[in-house]
Amino acid sequence: MKRLAVFVALAGATCTQAIAADAVEVPIEKAAVNALPGHPLTSVVVTQCNLVVAVYVTMADGRLLRFDKSADVAIDQLLTMAYTATRSERVEVSCNETGLVGYETHEPKL
Numbered sequence: 001m002k003r004l005a006v007f008v009a010l011a012g013a014t015c016t017q018a019i020a021a022d023a024v025e026v027p028i029e030k031a032a033v034n035a036l037p038g039h040p041l042t043s044v045v046v047t048q049c050n051l052v053v054a055v056y057v058t059m060a061d062g063r064l065l066r067f068d069k070s071a072d073v074a075i076d077q078l079l080t081m082a083y084t085a086t087r088s089e090r091v092e093v094s095c096n097e098t099g100l101v102g103y104e105t106h107e108p109k110l
Helices: 075-083
Strands: 002-007 018-023 040-048 051-059 064-067 087-093 100-106
Touching: 040 075, 051 075
Parallel strands: 040 087
Antiparallel strands: 002 018, 040 051, 051 064, 087 100
16 A cells, blocks of 8 residues: 545545545546446546646545546546536646645536
8 A cells, every 4th residue: 555645625625634544546547438427426636737637536336536647538528527526626736846736616517
């Protein structure tokens, strides 16, 4: 197991509350079309220097999915999927320093 910083935004807390936890890294999904037949419950879009680094999505069946630049999905489709979740958030990580520089919550676009 690796020592990872886990954002508790996925669990419904504010993004400024981050904890360190022992966890297994979430594998990267290559195609959102086959992986997401239902409506996402939560999503977190992680950006750095206004570029998407990763998108984490939780599904109703309990799956936690991760997408990054290697996903075979256009970034606009990935963001649309993420922002239609029941609860979605974007976290901006600093380009030059360590830590969070921005945070926003999105209402679902249904």
